[in-house]
Amino acid sequence: MALERIRVGSSYYPPHHSPEEWVTDLDRMREAGLDTIRTAELLASWDRIELDRDVYDFSWLDRIFDLAEERSIGILLGTGTCCPPIWMLDRYPDLQVVSSEGVPYPTATAWSWACKDNPGMKLESERWITLLAERYGHRPGLIGWQIDNEPGFPFIPRHGASMDTYCFCHHTEEEFRHWLRQRYETPEALSDAWRWDPTHHRYSQWSQVRAPRSTPAHWGVVTAWLDWRRFIAEDLAAHISWQHHLLKRLTPSLPTSTNGFMWSRHDPFGVLIGQDMWRLARCVDAIGYDYYPGIDKRFLTEPEYGGMVLDYAASNARRADAELWLPEIESGPINGWAFGPDHWTTPEDITRINVDCLGVGAKMILYQGYREPNCIPIHWGGLADLEGCPTPRLDAATAVASAIGENEELLRTAVLSPPEVAILHAWDNAVVLEGMGSGANLLDAIAGTYRALAGSGFRCEFVAFDDLAELTVKLLVLPATMLVPAEAGRHIAEFVRGGGHVLAFAKAAMLDGRGWYWNVRPGAGLAEVLGIREMAVEAAAGVVEVDVPAAPELPGWTGGQVTGAWQWQSFLPAQPSTTVLGRHGDGSPALTRCSFGAGAGWAIGTHLAASHSSDGFADLVASIARAAGATPLFDAPRASDGLPRVRGVLRAADGRGVLAFTSTAAEPATVHVRCAGSAAVDALTGERIVADNGVLAVSMPARGSRLMIVETAHG
Numbered sequence: 001m002a003l004e005r006i007r008v009g010s011s012y013y014p015p016h017h018s019p020e021e022w023v024t025d026l027d028r029m030r031e032a033g034l035d036t037i038r039t040a041e042l043l044a045s046w047d048r049i050e051l052d053r054d055v056y057d058f059s060w061l062d063r064i065f066d067l068a069e070e071r072s073i074g075i076l077l078g079t080g081t082c083c084p085p086i087w088m089l090d091r092y093p094d095l096q097v098v099s100s101e102g103v104p105y106p107t108a109t110a111w112s113w114a115c116k117d118n119p120g121m122k123l124e125s126e127r128w129i130t131l132l133a134e135r136y137g138h139r140p141g142l143i144g145w146q147i148d149n150e151p152g153f154p155f156i157p158r159h160g161a162s163m164d165t166y167c168f169c170h171h172t173e174e175e176f177r178h179w180l181r182q183r184y185e186t187p188e189a190l191s192d193a194w195r196w197d198p199t200h201h202r203y204s205q206w207s208q209v210r211a212p213r214s215t216p217a218h219w220g221v222v223t224a225w226l227d228w229r230r231f232i233a234e235d236l237a238a239h240i241s242w243q244h245h246l247l248k249r250l251t252p253s254l255p256t257s258t259n260g261f262m263w264s265r266h267d268p269f270g271v272l273i274g275q276d277m278w279r280l281a282r283c284v285d286a287i288g289y290d291y292y293p294g295i296d297k298r299f300l301t302e303p304e305y306g307g308m309v310l311d312y313a314a315s316n317a318r319r320a321d322a323e324l325w326l327p328e329i330e331s332g333p334i335n336g337w338a339f340g341p342d343h344w345t346t347p348e349d350i351t352r353i354n355v356d357c358l359g360v361g362a363k364m365i366l367y368q369g370y371r372e373p374n375c376i377p378i379h380w381g382g383l384a385d386l387e388g389c390p391t392p393r394l395d396a397a398t399a400v401a402s403a404i405g406e407n408e409e410l411l412r413t414a415v416l417s418p419p420e421v422a423i424l425h426a427w428d429n430a431v432v433l434e435g436m437g438s439g440a441n442l443l444d445a446i447a448g449t450y451r452a453l454a455g456s457g458f459r460c461e462f463v464a465f466d467d468l469a470e471l472t473v474k475l476l477v478l479p480a481t482m483l484v485p486a487e488a489g490r491h492i493a494e495f496v497r498g499g500g501h502v503l504a505f506a507k508a509a510m511l512d513g514r515g516w517y518w519n520v521r522p523g524a525g526l527a528e529v530l531g532i533r534e535m536a537v538e539a540a541a542g543v544v545e546v547d548v549p550a551a552p553e554l555p556g557w558t559g560g561q562v563t564g565a566w567q568w569q570s571f572l573p574a575q576p577s578t579t580v581l582g583r584h585g586d587g588s589p590a591l592t593r594c595s596f597g598a599g600a601g602w603a604i605g606t607h608l609a610a611s612h613s614s615d616g617f618a619d620l621v622a623s624i625a626r627a628a629g630a631t632p633l634f635d636a637p638r639a640s641d642g643l644p645r646v647r648g649v650l651r652a653a654d655g656r657g658v659l660a661f662t663s664t665a666a667e668p669a670t671v672h673v674r675c676a677g678s679a680a681v682d683a684l685t686g687e688r689i690v691a692d693n694g695v696l697a698v699s700m701p702a703r704g705s706r707l708m709i710v711e712t713a714h715g
Contacts, residue, residue, distance in 0.1 A: 041078020359660025455644025488522025531594025
């Protein structure tokens, strides 16, 4: 279900501002070209309206609907189910989620404190959502629903830096036992699957089975941990899907959405909070992502971060056949209590963030928020200041909204150029590595891979195990992919046999779908595809050096030494077509290529990590992408700090196109873009650039943006 146009606006929470300011705020939003507000999803929601059971105060929400409709401003309305009213705890004393240590999560802290498996939660949520839909479903200003908010479990650590896992209440444990009965049928089969020599429990009845309190890193059962997180992800998705179907029955013409995040510091893959975005995207009409590149200054310290978030989001939406919405984007100084913020967001930042969002085809872009509430002194942005006065950031937002309005049809209909490289990110692999205490390594490996390829101008997408049967790219990359089920291995083999290339790193396919060792490594049949057997492997205290001379198989690679991270693995060539292209310092094979069917398998005996690897390693991987037949969209110089800081994407429709380019470099740069357009005009500045032999020379300002409208756009 598609929106009729691109929506641009902000979150707005009227109860946190005086009623006389609501008119002024909405007038200024409308003057700035902001046509949508999001409200009642969290900061003022169900808990603010139903003050006691069947005691309501809808006055502020009724009033904001009236004011918005008078100004042709649409409303994305939250269900508020992430933070139910406190009176529910009186009626349902066991409502709080419970930690692995048996401690209920405290109220008056973060959202998602109430257990979705509690029968009272579902009963009251259905009653509340039905009431909302009956009251506002007919309003012309209502444009859609947001279900929950960043659904899952609380992500704020209670003690120290580590997060706990939830929920271990008796309701959720009973649901888990039901899930296990469907999967294993008998306690005996479960006992075999959960075998673990240090504590090999044999279950004789289902009531003996408990959700695992220990991760593999704490000597918990690997398969039990996998099953537990699989169940938690499915359980959350069922909760979101249930709300979606309820809303579609009540308001069938309105789209539903939910929002999440990826690559965060505290839980980069959503494993601990149970947020599998691949799964959630299939539960709603539009999948939303929250985007705050200024937190920890990640747009500067990790230049690949923004592109990773947005390309993952776009991949997620495309695979689920859902629209991509960005219901929370950074709008002002962001994150931090007394000694914050992490970053003072500038007008240039506002423009750059928007251009990146438009580049991946977002159909809704909402700032978080228009104003920052005085009662939340954590620095969470705002286009207006605390007194409601416009800031220069609002001027930047106005200019972006104007550019969208002038080019709305093209921006709405243009589609992303086909990706040529796919990066595998599978939930089960993330669950295992997070449970083994190596989640940070996985994130670093994915970031290093993305930086190397997207920074070299290649169009990248992310894929999950379920997508491997339908790959259309030239190269599939497996960063720190240590768990590979047999079926996934078969799909990879079919992809390579049909002409694709696959690139794997140290200890690829070490584990099967249960989290157990494969006897032959790489497992899942990849030993044949890659043409190697593991000869030796060990952890590396420092960097791992690999010598790779120039070779015909590596186009553009002039030879040299590359440095990897964490592990040293040597290979035994196992096929006649296996060629050794690089070696460790002791002379053992470290980089191999094997012809397999019409394609090839590549293996590197260490890891490409954003925090450790050399520029040469990135260049080597880019050479492998070229060998696979991939062609970069653009060439851009590295920034003065040696990092690739230019991001660019192409979208096309009906002979025209959109080039969205941004830079986080401290100095200007010239980017050469391969595009069949004869000329391009910057929608933000009006500057026109004429192509020379199919190449556009785009001058990128320092930390600046370009939103180019191309006359013809065949990539």
